[in-house]
Amino acid sequence: MSSAVLATSIDHPTLLVVAGFLAGVLGGLVGIGGGILAVPALVYAAGLGQREAIATSLAAIVPMSIVGTYRQHRYGNVKVREGLTVGVLGIAGAAAGATLADLLPDRLLRLGFGLLMLLIAAQLLHGVRKARVAEAGARTG
Amino acid sequence: MLIGTLAGVYSGLFGVGGGAVMVPLLILWRGMDPRAAAATSLAAIIVIAAAGAATHAAYGNVHWDAAAMVAAPAVFGAVLGTALQQRVRREWVSIGLAVLLIVGAVDLLRGAFA
Numbered sequence: 001m002s003s004a005v006l007a008t009s010i011d012h013p014t015l016l017v018v019a020g021f022l023a024g025v026l027g028g029l030v031g032i033g034g035g036i037l038a039v040p041a042l043v044y045a046a047g048l049g050q051r052e053a054i055a056t057s058l059a060a061i062v063p064m065s066i067v068g069t070y071r072q073h074r075y076g077n078v079k080v081r082e083g084l085t086v087g088v089l090g091i092a093g094a095a096a097g098a099t100l101a102d103l104l105p106d107r108l109l110r111l112g113f114g115l116l117m118l119l120i121a122a123q124l125l126h127g128v129r130k131a132r133v134a135e136a137g138a139r140t141g
Numbered sequence: 142m143l144i145g146t147l148a149g150v151y152s153g154l155f156g157v158g159g160g161a162v163m164v165p166l167l168i169l170w171r172g173m174d175p176r177a178a179a180a181t182s183l184a185a186i187i188v189i190a191a192a193g194a195a196t197h198a199a200y201g202n203v204h205w206d207a208a209a210m211v212a213a214p215a216v217f218g219a220v221l222g223t224a225l226q227q228r229v230r231r232e233w234v235s236i237g238l239a240v241l242l243i244v245g246a247v248d249l250l251r252g253a254f255a
Contacts, residue, residue, distance in 0.1 A: 017213075020210065020214040021218040023211070023218065024216060024220075024221070024222060025218040026222065027219045028219045028223035029179070029222040029225060029229075030160075030164060031163070031164045031178060031179025031183050031186075032241070033186045036161070046204065048204060052203075054197070054202075055198070055202035056203050056211070057208075058193040059205070060212040060215060061186060061194075061215070063212045065190060066187055068220075069187060071220055071223040071224070072176075072179070072180030077174075077179070078177075078181055079177055079181045080184065083188075086167075086181070087184065087186070087189055089146050090145045090146075090149035090152060090188065090189040091192045093146040093150045093159075094149040096146070096149065096150050110250065110252045111249075114253060117242045120242055121246065123169055124165050124168065124169070125235075125236070128235050128239075131232060
């Protein structure tokens with residue numbers, strides 16, 4: 001067992017740095033971890049396998065989320081208790097997710113979550129539109 | 142309660158932090174302001190990502206040199222992103238998030254039919 005795997009052959013260091021920076025900007029702007037960018041970048045630029053890329057991306061996300069949360073806390077935006085609750089439940093959920101991935105076919109999971117995300121996106125946009133209509137109404141009314 | 146579990150399931154399945162699921166649900170179900178939702182999600186990601194990274198590190202799957210190359214610029218990006226977020230209108234946080242979700246969903250669905 002070695003917890004410190006080094007000497008990766010990183011073919012495209014610039015790409016990793018750019019992906020990391022963009023992941024951080026996204027984290028600050030919309031509150032996601034940026035794994036969506038970091039995982040494929042690690043596969044492509046550092047030649048990691050999917051599992052190693054996911055592991056490395058998770059490790060890279062930790063300092064970013066700590067600094068991002070600290071800054072957000074100073075702006076007064078962090079709901080600390082809810083964040084911790086969601087985080088701890090998230091760990092339990094991750095274990096459940098790993099089990100589920102083992103039980104259900106990959107195609108079904110992708111389909112299910114893909115549709116769920118589309119539904120959530122539609123609801124978000126609907127909320128924005130409603131707020132705009134309400135705002136316009138308040139202005140004219 | 143369900144938000145954390147769903148985000149975790151998504152995170153465990155696809156190996157990301159789960160923020161893409163957490164932020165919109167905090168807005169839609171908990172009625173949070175988009176800025177507060179994004180900030181609270183980042184706090185939750187500390188816990189989720191640290192636990193995931195620790196587990197993976199125990200199996201020797203973390204490449205620390207590559208992690209550092211992603212993490213260092215990400216920290217600067219996060220400082221810039223949070224500063225920027227305070228200056229844009231709240232609704233743009235939601236719109237940006239919706240666009241990301243659609244891109245992510247298309248990618249997942251493409252994988253399902255590939």
